[in-house]
Amino acid sequence: MKTIILNASPRKTWNTAKLLKSAAKGAKDAGAEVEYIDLYDLTFTGCRGCLLCKRKGVERCHCYWKDDLSPIIDKIFHANTLLIGTAIYLGRPTSRYFELIERLHFCSLSYDDYSNYFTGKVNVGMFVSMNASKEFYDRLYKEKFEGYAKELEMLNGEVELYPCFDTLQVLDYSKFNMGSFDETKKKEVHEKNFPKDLENAYQMGKKLSQKSSD
Ligand SMILES: Cc1cc2nc3c(=O)[nH]c(=O)nc-3n(C[C@H](O)[C@H](O)[C@H](O)COP(=O)(O)O)c2cc1C
Incomplete structure (x- = not known):
């Protein structure tokens, strides 16, 4: 039973990473063999349009471009569970997330x-962290992100989306021009909600990894 965990956020120790590390613990407790990868440590681009994956007679579901991502794509197709996380950047997943999805999706199409x-069949847990509140997310992001999660149904497994709201973006807001955020409120919300988010991520990692063995 294999669970692959991909962090598509550039910060390796912040919100998205913390959620994924908690989900990783859940997956390990479910008995999965876990591999955690920071996508920003790797060198790759989105699809280069080489079309080698569409050549007659070649092995399918394999990206033929030689860089750091193609072995990761192989690992995803051979895993039981994929846990992937991204921050919201300008209302969308990060560019790294899109680069990965372009290649993963295209080579299986x-x-x-x-x-x-x-x-x-690969079960998928998608974690999305953001500054936005739940109300803002529900109004402006929810439908879009449910669409991004739905795209992962191409892996034929169960797909669950976990939005994590109102994250702490920096430790000391007074050092930045970030006047639209109320530091006291941000910290209060973070202290109240983030431990629950971590627990939920743990349970989701566990459940999706367990389910893959059912
Ligand atoms: C370039 C950039 C763009 C962002 N755009 C948004 C946005 O559109 N909506 C939002 O809610 N948060 C936005 N954020 C905030 C991050 O999504 C949020 O802080 C997230 O939790 C960061 O994840 P991390 O701690 O794993 O880096 C943005 C942050 C950056 C750096």
Whole structure:
């Protein structure tokens, strides 16, 4: 039972990473073999349009571009569970997230009839961290992010989306021009909610890793 964890946020010790590390503990407790990867440590781009994945007679669900991402794509297709996290940047997942998804999705897409070449099953947990409140998310982001999560149904498993609201972006707001945030309120919300988010991430990592063995 393998769980691959991908951090598509550049900060390796902050909110998204903390959620993913908690989910990793859950996956380990479910008995999964866990691999955690910071995507920003790797060198890669989005799809280069080489179309080698569409050549006749080649192995499907494999990205042929030679860089750090292609082995990760192989690992995703051979895992039981994928736990992926991104911060929200300007209302969207990060650019790294999109670079990954472009290549993962395209190499499993048939250009004969737009069916899915992938016949395996990988459960997915998608963690999204943001400055926005739940109210703002529900109004402006929810539908879009449910759409990004839905795209991961190409892996044929269960897909769960976990939005984490109102994150602490810096430790000391007084050092920055970030006047639209009330530091006291941010810290209060963080202290109240973030431990619950970590616990929920743990349970989600555990459940999705367990389910893959059912
Ligand atoms: C370039 C950039 C753009 C951002 N855009 C948004 C945004 O549109 N909406 C939002 O709610 N938060 C936005 N944020 C805040 C981050 O999503 C939030 O702080 C997140 O929890 C950061 O994740 P991290 O701690 O893992 O780095 C942005 C942050 C950066 C650096």
